[in-house]
Amino acid sequence: MAWNMQMGELQATYVTEDEIWGKMNYFFFSAKTTTTYKYGFFKALLENLYVTTDEGCISFDHLFYDFSKIYWNLVIHHKLWQSNAKNQRSSIQRILEETQEKYSIPCDWRFDRLPEPVQQQVVSAVKREGKKYVIGAFYGDTDGVFYSFHLKEERLAMSLPVLQFMKKYQRLLLNLTNYQLAKFLEKYNVDCTKLLTHVEQVSQRASLEEFRRLLEASVGATCFYCGKTSRKTLHVDHFIPWDYVQSDKLWNFVLACPTCNTKKSNYVPTETQLAALYLQNEKVQQLVRMDYFYGYSEQQLRELYDFATTNGYKVWA
Ligand SMILES: [Zn+2]
Known part of the structure; x- marks a missing residue:
């Protein structure tokens, strides 16, 4: 399955928990990872488990708002390098750093402090990249059993058994994702202390x-x-x-x-x-x-x- 596909159908309507764990194990421990995109995306999925339609659809805008928030906090707030290539920033990292520079946004600002029009600009730019590099890639890593998607229509529909699975094991899945994300980041951010704590707090807002x-x-x-x-x-x-x-x-x-x-x-x-x-x-x-x-x-x-x-x-x- 290619990472750059435009749409993907659900490959199985019924999957057992064991089968889903199998896909999860592959995602966490064997899939090729050159940036932290997939972890950020999976965290965004976990944040949206209870805002789906009856058919399991999750809004692209909500998903990429959360993805942008997570990524902004990783890249700008915590200054963490996100790719395995030392001299090549990931495209989303570049978008965020350019936005920060353009509007002279202080490094310590969390995403929700940005003025709303700037947030919107970031979300739509990140969504564009996410459509190119993330949705198809995660779909491929999980053999098309997690969701169906259509990029042009901005439609993502979770498999209902997978949605139930993610709700049932939400806490474990979140901890595993944070652990794997921190482990990846640790390799490319050797000077950073308290990495796991940063990762665990990356979804938090500055203010309620x-x-x-x-x-x-x-x-x-x-x-x-x-x-x-x-x-x-x-x-x-x-x-x-x-x-x-x-x-x-x-x-x-x-x-x-x-x-x-x-x-x-x-x-x-x-x-x-x-x-x-x-x-x-x-x-x-x-x-x-x-x-x-x-x-x-x-x-x-x-x-x-x-x-x-x-x-x-x-x-x-
Ligand atoms: Zn009271």
């Missing part, structure tokens, strides 16, 4: 302010858990812990007073709180841009909740 504004405007400045109006600033809390979802979706955010937020920590909230979040989301959804709720349904949130607990997260007592 945008989400606070939206929530305060639509549900008011009260703590989701205890109902108190706090005079101190409310925290923006990932309902299903960040540590697990590694993704920032408005429908997974609540406002929490510092006390509740600290107590909740890495726990998954209770069933009653889950029901309350369904109601909050119903309300918020009517007041914000549609894009914030792309792919959201109560069923997806329910599934995320259940998989978080099977992935080892304890319910908040």
